[in-house]
Amino acid sequence: MPMEILLFGLLAVLVVFMFVNGRKRQKQMKAEQEEKATKTVPGVKVLMQGGIYGTIVAYDHDDLDSPALVEIAPGTVIEVHSQAILRIVEPKDAIVAEADDSVVVVDDAPLDDAPAIETTEETRRRLERDADDK
Secondary structure, three states, X not given: OHHHHHHHHHHHHHHHHXXXXXXXXXXXXXXXHHHHHHHOOOOOEEEEOOOOEEEEEEOOOOOOOOOEEEEEXXXXXXXXXXXXXXXXXXXXXXXXXEEOOEEEEEEOOOOOOOOOOOOHHHHHHHHHHHHHHO
16 A cells, blocks of 8 residues: 555656646747747848758748748748748857867958858848849
8 A cells, every 4th residue: 555655656746747847848949939030030141951051031920831031042032931940040250170189260251262251231232132123
């Protein structure tokens, strides 16, 4: 008899733990989704679930069933489901690479012959110009 009470007590503790842990994870996921939705604005660089990088052209925060427009190359805009956007890509100032037990810092500045990276405002202006030309 005392063994059965102990087992039921242990089962009750496990059920309560599962319930509390599940609610905590659910709140954490909701907070992450809200943060991603507020950061997803036109001109922001994103990584999609297929591993494709792109720049947001249009995104509707209210209607998540409507497709988001993502520019994957200059002039190439695709429609993707809003949940296909995995995360926002934060720009990095420097790339650190390790070689032979020493740390080498490589500056992220563009080379003379490399194309310059557009700012968010430049991307918006270019997309508006392209839309006006059509």
